[in-house]
Amino acid sequence: MSRIRAEYMDPAGVRHGGMPTVHWGGADPTIYATKRQLAKKGKRRGRQPVAAQLRWWGITGHGGYGERFADLYRWDLAKDKRPATRRQLAALAKANRALRTCPTCGVVREYVIPRKYGECIDCHDDYWCSKPYSGAEREAA
Template sequence: MNRPAGTQPVYRWRLAPEGLATYRQLRAMGLRPGGQPVAAQIERPRRRRGPLIAYLYRIDLAKPVRRANAAQRRCPGCGLDRGYRIPRSLGVCPQCADSPATQAA
């Protein structure tokens, strides 16, 4: 992750402008920073230790999250991306393995 050099604006907790998001907020939107520098930061005061700092990234420059193992998630039986890795022991997704056509073969 790119860390700020100290020249970015600092906003108080919950007062960041629209169009900026933290790393976790980007992930929840299905995005990633994509190599862009930190645009700003948020400070939240703490009582005993120093302030909590969250780095903000521009949403318009964010890129989609990469999908790992895409070939291993696609079922050869039905051709659908199941969102999980197809078990090697079955060779197809559990739905295709349970279908009567597959069991007869």
């Protein structure tokens, strides 16, 4: 089934409760954008109301087929994204470092420690661990 349907083309919003509606690929990209498109260009919607909606037929989030929707916002009313403060960046760096620190050996890894294992891959494999343990320490832990 095609993503584009005649019922989805309603620029005046007569059939959709006053909300202008366009089909897949039917919105003017110089006027309308989704939140993701705004973010990609460094913009945010900034309290503006939904200007139109995009409707199409496709795979839903539950694995079936059905109608999909996306809110469209106007480019001219979009605002620039606010830059993160130094404190916010420091908090993110601290949180990311904690996610990369192995609780077993204490080494900060280049990857996030898998929750599945609760320790770095080297400690989980018990072969390349940088902090060796004796058999008694291993049994106690």
